[in-house]
Amino acid sequence: MLDNQYPWVxxxxxxxxxxxxxxxxxxxxxTSRILASRFSTLSDIHDFLxxxxxxxxxxxxxAQIEQLKTRxxxxxxxxxxxxxxGDYDADGMTxxxxxxxxxxxxxxxxxxxxxxxxxxxxxPNPLVYQRLIDEGAQVIFAIDNGISGNQAVxxxxxxxxxxxxxxxxxxxxQLPNAKVIIHPDLSPDYPFKGLSAAGLAYKIASYLIGxxxxxxxxxxxxxxxxxxVMPLLGENRAMIKKGIALLKSGSNPxxxxxxxxxxxxxxxxxxxxxxxxxxxxxxxxxxxxDASMGVELLTSQDPTMIAKLTKEVERCNQKRxxxxxxxxxxxxxxxxxxxxxVIVAAGENWHEGVIGIVAGRLAQQFNRxxxxxxxxxxxxxxxxxxxxxxxxxxxLEKGKSLYLSFGxxxxxxxxxxxxxxxxxxxxxxxxxxxxxxxxxxxxxxxIDAKQVSLAAYQRLEKLAPFGQExxxxxxxxxxxxxxxxxILGADKKHFKLTVSDFQGEILFFNRPDLIGKLQIGxxxxxxxxxxxxxxxxxxxxxxxxNDIRSEEAVPDRSVFARIYSYFSTRNVTYSPNDFxxxxxxxxxxxxxxxxxxFVNPKAxxxxxxxSDTYRKRAENGY
Numbered sequence: 001m002l003d004n005q006y007p008w009v010x011x012x013x014x015x016x017x018x019x020x021x022x023x024x025x026x027x028x029x030x031t032s033r034i035l036a037s038r039f040s041t042l043s044d045i046h047d048f049l050x051x052x053x054x055x056x057x058x059x060x061x062x063a064q065i066e067q068l069k070t071r072x073x074x075x076x077x078x079x080x081x082x083x084x085x086g087d088y089d090a091d092g093m094t095x096x097x098x099x100x101x102x103x104x105x106x107x108x109x110x111x112x113x114x115x116x117x118x119x120x121x122x123x124p125n126p127l128v129y130q131r132l133i134d135e136g137a138q139v140i141f142a143i144d145n146g147i148s149g150n151q152a153v154x155x156x157x158x159x160x161x162x163x164x165x166x167x168x169x170x171x172x173x174q175l176p177n178a179k180v181i182i183h184p185d186l187s188p189d190y191p192f193k194g195l196s197a198a199g200l201a202y203k204i205a206s207y208l209i210g211x212x213x214x215x216x217x218x219x220x221x222x223x224x225x226x227x228x229v230m231p232l233l234g235e236n237r238a239m240i241k242k243g244i245a246l247l248k249s250g251s252n253p254x255x256x257x258x259x260x261x262x263x264x265x266x267x268x269x270x271x272x273x274x275x276x277x278x279x280x281x282x283x284x285x286x287x288x289x290d291a292s293m294g295v296e297l298l299t300s301q302d303p304t305m306i307a308k309l310t311k312e313v314e315r316c317n318q319k320r321x322x323x324x325x326x327x328x329x330x331x332x333x334x335x336x337x338x339x340x341x342v343i344v345a346a347g348e349n350w351h352e353g354v355i356g357i358v359a360g361r362l363a364q365q366f367n368r369x370x371x372x373x374x375x376x377x378x379x380x381x382x383x384x385x386x387x388x389x390x391x392x393x394x395x396l397e398k399g400k401s402l403y404l405s406f407g408x409x410x411x412x413x414x415x416x417x418x419x420x421x422x423x424x425x426x427x428x429x430x431x432x433x434x435x436x437x438x439x440x441x442x443x444x445x446x447i448d449a450k451q452v453s454l455a456a457y458q459r460l461e462k463l464a465p466f467g468q469e470x471x472x473x474x475x476x477x478x479x480x481x482x483x484x485x486x487i488l489g490a491d492k493k494h495f496k497l498t499v500s501d502f503q504g505e506i507l508f509f510n511r512p513d514l515i516g517k518l519q520i521g522x523x524x525x526x527x528x529x530x531x532x533x534x535x536x537x538x539x540x541x542x543x544x545x546n547d548i549r550s551e552e553a554v555p556d557r558s559v560f561a562r563i564y565s566y567f568s569t570r571n572v573t574y575s576p577n578d579f580x581x582x583x584x585x586x587x588x589x590x591x592x593x594x595x596x597x598f599v600n601p602k603a604x605x606x607x608x609x610x611s612d613t614y615r616k617r618a619e620n621g622y
Contacts, residue, residue, distance in 0.1 A: 124149030198224020
């Protein structure tokens with residue numbers, strides 16, 4: 001008996017509009033239903049489907065782009081040293097790589113500097129600016145940062161060095177006194193506001209050398225846009241579609257090397273592959289080492305250098321995984337399982353490069369906002385992630401008198417404070433009780449698993465690429481009978497199901513809490529997305545599962561005995577939505593220690609009916 005971990009919510013669809021979509025575009029019912037739930041007019045759907053990389057918004061509509069060209073032309077004619085000042089994430093690396101290659105192709109005397117996460121911090125660092133100026137920088141071009149760099153810009157101005165900024169982050173109350181600022185939100189005539197830094201860099205390239213020559217930068221643009229979780233609508237969708245096509249055809253040697261090392265199916269490369277395989281690898285350089293290597297990899301044509309840097313990417317990515325798991329395990333032990341509060345976890349010398357990842361994992365696992373701090377030399381440097389639509393930034397403002405630094409937005413934040421003030425911060429944030437919004441899974445449609453085919457999957461692919469604001473369609477598959485379970489991976493955290501009425505496989509990733517609780521022959525419902533696995537030119541349908549629930553009646557005592565025995569022999573991670581764990585906790589049969597379920601050897605005898613959870617399930621009959 002398994003409860004779904006998240007509520008399953010079906011999207012509402014106007015049936016008349018769905019039929020109109022089906023008739024107008026000659027789509028099947030499932031595709032029509034998805035489009036009808038996401039758009040309100042046929043015109044909107046037409047615009048979504050018709051996006052073309054040859055018909056993008058003119059870059060001339062970006063405010064101050066002509067002033068940017070004028071200043072760069074002057075710098076090139078004077079042989080002035082231009083230093084591109086980037087950022088250490090994937091969007092920062094790709095946008096820096098585009099500008100560096102672009103300016104070199106124009107004959108500019110140029111170099112780049114990517115701040116070190118640990119030594120320099122995010123954004124314009126006045127000390128670094130001064131060092132760059134001392135080393136000969138005459139123009140500093142800040143990309144993916146700079147919009148809040150007032151102090152650094154003033155320092156550069158005082159020494160006759162012009163600062164050019166191309167940024168997409170939140171605009172501050174006071175803009176820096178830069179020579180040029182390119183920003184979508186400062187461009188009233190530019191209708192699309194969802195560009196990442198790599199998208200802006202591509203637009204600048206299109207303006208300076210023309211869209212045909214700039215097309216070679218679309219693979220880098222694609223990586224930056226997806227990595228920075230930008231909306232996959234409008235011209236982003238058009239650029240990314242073209243960028244993925246160019247990646248499939250072998251564009252950019254550095255990216256090709258990363259994809260091969262990651263064993264990605266280049267012929268069937270998707271936005272999801274980029275989001276979950278390529279972007280984390282590039283980001284690992286900034287988290288574990290020096291992101292400058294990423295720019296070098298993305299701009300190099302030397303096979304020996306590319307191979308060397310790709311090897312370093314893999315090393316950093318593996319280190320990121322190891323450090324993330326280590327810090328997560330330590331942080332999870334600090335979570336109060338019996339409370340519904342903001343999680344505050346801290347440890348001496350936890351790796352700063354992974355605390356944001358760990359905060360996100362904690363927030364997802366426990367459905368509560370999480371703050372994770374690394375303490376060093378008496379200072380706690382932290383990263384926070386929210387859950388649902390809870391406004392973490394506003395809550396954190398309650399403790400701003402304690403902070404040495406603070407910034408972020410509704411869903412994520414970064415801050416630092418004296419380590420001795422962490423208990424005080426915990427008290428300030430949790431002085432009231434919370435009812436955090438639960439994550440939910442939005443369902444696009446029900447599908448009869450027997451009717452799923454490769455042809456149906458290919459029809460859905462017309463809506464790709466999928467990502468932010470154009471998510472992969474999520475379906476519910478009902479009345480499946482479990483035939484086989486196969487545990488996957490060296491760490492045994494993944495598994496594969498074979499069921500009746502579906503010719504493919506169902507894959508669960510990172511759900512070890514489910515292993516041991518599934519019964520062969522059990523009737524289940526699955527929600528997930530459709531995928532295709534290709535092996536030796538043979539394609540197999542897959543469901544990448546997001547959640548599962550049993551369709552069986554209430555289990556009898558023998559099933560509870562089997563699950564109890566399973567808890568006795570394994571370290572099972574606590575899951576607040578686990579039906580069996582809830583029943584056993586209410587009866588006192590188990591206890592939770594450091595996030596792990598342990599059998600209570602001193603538990604008193606109790607009937608299952610004494611559990612509220614069991615009784616409610618029995619009364620409802622499912």
